[in-house]
Amino acid sequence: MALFQIAEPGESAAPHQHKLAVGIDLGTTNSLVATVKSGLASVIPDALGRPLLPSAVRYRDGEPPVVGYDALAGQSSDPANVVVSVKRFMGRSIDEVPYRESMPYRFEAGPGALSLKTVAGVKTPVEVSADILRELRMRAEAALGGELVGAVITAPAYFDDAQRQATKDAARFAGLSVLRLLNEPTAAALAYGLDNAAEGVYAVYDLGGGTFDISILRLSRGVFEVLSTGGDSFLGGDDFDQRIFCWVIEAAKLKPLSSVDARHLLTCAREAKEFLTNHGAAPIVARLGSGEVVDLELTTETFTEITRTLVEKTLRPVRRALRDAGLSVADVKGVVMVGGATRMPQIQRAVGEFFEKAPLNNLDPEKVVALGAAIQANLLAGNRASGDDWLLLDVIPLSLGLETMGGLVERIIPRNSTIPVARAQEFTTFRDGQTALALHVVQGERELVGDCRSLGRFELRNIPPMVAGAARIRVTFQVDADGLLSVSARETTSGVEASIAVKPSYGLSDDAIARMLKDSLDHAKDDTARRAVKEFQVEAQRLVEAIRSALVADGDLLSPDARERIESGIAHLQAAMLGEDRHAIARCIDELESETSAFAALRMDRTIRDAFSGKKIDAIERELVSSEKGGET
Amino acid sequence: MDFNVDHFALFGLPKKFRTDPDLLDKRYREMQVLAHPDRYAGAGDAEKRVSMQWATRVNEAYQTLKNPLRRAAYLMLLAGKKLDVESNTAMPTEFLIEQMEWREAVAEARRACANTELEQFYHRVKQQMKCRYERLASLLDDKADTALAEDEVLRLMFLDKLVSEIDDALVALEA
Known part of the structure; x- marks a missing residue:
């Protein structure tokens, strides 16, 4: 990557000031961790030099779990305890998981989120993901020689609120401080755009192991603006394996398979798929538990035929994303291919035909997301070098709405709104003396509540009793820069802040959180409690430094009294930082x-006034020129 | 800079319907470079909160001014006229009948799964809206005729709703 930076004299980033930050691509099939060192982004390999970490966790009885290649090694003998493709379960209920009958797991339906029964106890997808992330964190800390200040974790652009929240929870359980959740295609666009000094409209076609994303971005003078995004969070390379698997069962006329046989055949299917990238035909040979031998040959033609509908399925969101961006194929300057599954020749061909131009494959499709995340993590951690002044403007992928009378959805925040975004809506009571109000928040594009995803039910309590229709309850929906929703409410005529109880439909129950915290304390290889104190101390130090420099720059804005209070707050915090009581520090x-x-x-x-005060004259001149041209409508 | 100034003042733009889209884009980007939460990832919670509020405010202002219909409605609002397509029934009968017919046509195409027809219809309505926007610009900026402009904005609101119905139909057919 062409990211060598030469610091200007006087502003060199001294080595001791460099903050350790990483980007993590938490993938369905493989995960990666990357970092920026001396201005260069690179993937951090494991001790054996392997860049990828298979997203697989094997749970064992009485022993800590193993992650990655070692976990995969146990897949054939112990499929029920080797969890793979867990990303497909994030923020999902059991009913939403396709092909679960052909999976070797013992699912447990929770009140919302599903969980898996393993020999090491019940595991939620958040915990399994946390085990993968913890492995990557330890890999990075060993390689970089210190604790990380934070990480940028990527998520599919099309992930809904529940899936994003689950991803962030997993990172927290893994002991990572999340600098930002970044959309995978946006991360890829950042890596690609900086590397090629790209300008104009680009599409990122990202087909991963289990998710598909399409993002349309406008790159202009260091601003990466996502115009629209679309996708399918249940479509990926795994589905192509599944099609081969079904084809094998049919072609070899196999009877229902044991879970060990099914797992074995799925592995053969995946190998055949990868083989077909560079060959015209792939042999599929497998010996089943019964002694029966499968011996078939899969040709590229057959593979293309049995996966035609999957390829077509990716083009529908592409059309919609273009329409949402108000653009046509001709406006798109290039299509960046991301995700290992885009190596399949039929994908390359279909994308080339659709966009009427050859797709861009000059970055490793498996690494580009992690590299982009690392570059952004480096910036967010404060290792800004001169010239690092890009800005990412991302969007919310799915509309947010509220259930109204009759099970209909009222859209509050439309899809593809640039984040952060907020909307306020007023509600009133319909009965005299009513003191509570229930709201049901959903996400999706369909008109009926039942066709959208339920995010949560919110109950507003303590509304002052009034006659029906007199109360004015202003509910504010805020989506932050991570794409996560929060809701607040107040009764405006009385000024009473209504309390809100959130019941996330697919979130973790309090019991699950308590159990997970206990488990992580019991089994953590590193000392979690000590780590927590350290985190607070680091956070405190950062805050003190930030406020000190703010006082130097803008202290004149404060009254002597206000300044005095801030100084004494700093003194208190500094005293608390010396101790080990994290509650006191907090x-x-x-x-x-x-x-x-x-x-x-x-x-x-x-800041904003200063930046704009010198611009008034320029604005007036531009305005005169544009009104002579006739302006725009 | 006052957080509560109107959207035009926020970007230092004249309070007109005709805007310079490049200048609006430029001002928006300059402002987000200063305000965006990514600039405050290492800051304390207080600064993060202020940054999110500002970035949200700037996004809201930009989206309002960038979209011509929202910009027109916003100008009307600043002039003291609150427009609401749902509650306004004072439209000419022939316009309303035409709207009903068009909506029926959309529903019909949706039942018949006629994607191509819907796409074509989508572009036709968009084209008509474009002509109406040109008329609206002249009414607002040259003639200062708010009464006629209001009528035009309401018609455009109907068409905009029609466009989103076609869009919903296309989405439903794709699902």
Whole structure:
């Protein structure tokens, strides 16, 4: 990657100031961790030099789990305890998992999210993902020689709120501080765009192991603006394996298979798929538990034929994303291919035909997401070198709405809105003296609640009793830069802040969280409690430094009294930091934060005013020129 | 800069319907470079919160001014006219009848799974909207005729709703 940077004199990033940050691509089939060292992004390999970590976890009785290649090695003998493709289960209920009858797992339906019974106890998909992320964190810390300040974790652009929340939870359980959840195609576009100094409209076609994303971006002078995104979070390379698997069963006229045989045949199917990338035909030979031998040959023609509908299925979201962006194929300058599954020749051909141009394959489709995430992590961690002034503007992939009378959906925030975004909606009571109100938040594009995904039910309580229709309850939906939703409400006539109880439909129950915390404390290889104190100390130090430099720059905005209070908040926090009581540190952080919130608002006002004060004349001149041209409508 | 100024003032643009899209884009990007949460990833919670509020505010202003229908409705709102397509029934009968016929045509095409027809219809309506926007620009900026402009905005709101219905139909057919 052409990312060598030469620091200007006087602003060189001294080695001791370089903060260790990584980008993690948490994939369905494989995961990677990457970092930026001396201005160069690279994937961190394991001790044996292998860049990929298979996203597989094997649970054992009384022993810690094994992750990656070692876990895969146990797949044939112990399929029920080797969890693969767990990304497909993130933020899902059991009813939403396709082909689960052909999977070797013992599923347990929860009140919302599903979980798996293993020999090491019940595991949620969040925990399995956390085990993968923990492995990557330890790999990175060993390679970089220190603790990470944070990580950018990628997620499919088309992931809904429940899936994103699950991903963020997994990172937290793995002991990672999440700098940002970044959409996979956006990460790829960043790596590609910086590497090629690309300008114009680009499409990113990202077919991973279990998810498909299409994003349309406009790259212009360091701004990566996502115009629209679409996809299918149940479509990926795994489905192509599944088609081969079904073809084998039919062609060899096999009877229902044991879970060991099924797993073995699926592995053969995957190998055949990969073989076909560079060959016209692939042999499929397998000996089943019964002694029966499968011996078939799969040709490229047959493979293309049995997967035609899957390929076509990826083009529908592509058409829609283009329409949402208000663009046509001719507007797209290039199509960046991402994900190992895009190596399949029929995919390359279909994408080339659709966009009427050869797809761009000059970056390793398996690494580009992790590299982009690392580049962004480096920036967010504060290792900004001169010239690093790009900005990513991403969107929410699916509309957010509320259930209204009759099971219909009222859209509150439409899909492809640039984040962060907020909308407020007013509600009222329909009965005299009503003190509570229930809201049902859903995500999706369909008109009926039942066809969308339920994100959660919110209950507003403590509404002052009034006559029907008199209360004015203003509910605010805020989607942050990670694409995560939060909801707040207040009754505006009385000013009463209504309390909100969130019941996420697919989130973790309190019991699950308590159990997971206990498990991670019991089994953690590293000392989680000590780590937690350290994290608070680092956080505190960062806050003190940030406020100190803010006081130097903008201290004149404060009254002597306000300044005095902030200084004393800093002194309290510094005293607490010396101790090992993380609750005390957290309390002092909170106090200092609340003391400085007004100061933060004043500083932002000044930043924006200063940046724009010199521009008025320029604005007027431009305006005159444009009105002579007739302007735009 | 006051957080509560109107969207035009926020970007330093004249309060007109005709806007310079390049200048709007430029101002929007400059402002997000300053305000976006990615610039405050290492900051304390107070600064992160302020940054999210500002970035949200800037996004809202940009989306409102970028979309011509929302921009027109926003200009009307600044002039004290709150427009609502749902509650307004004071439209000429022939226009309403035409709208009903078009919507029926969309529903019919949807039942018949006629994707291509829907796509064509989509582009036809878009084309008609484009002509109406040109008329609207002249009414608002040159003639300052808010009464006629209001009528035009309402018609455009109907058409905009029709476009999103066609879009919903296309999405439903694709599902």
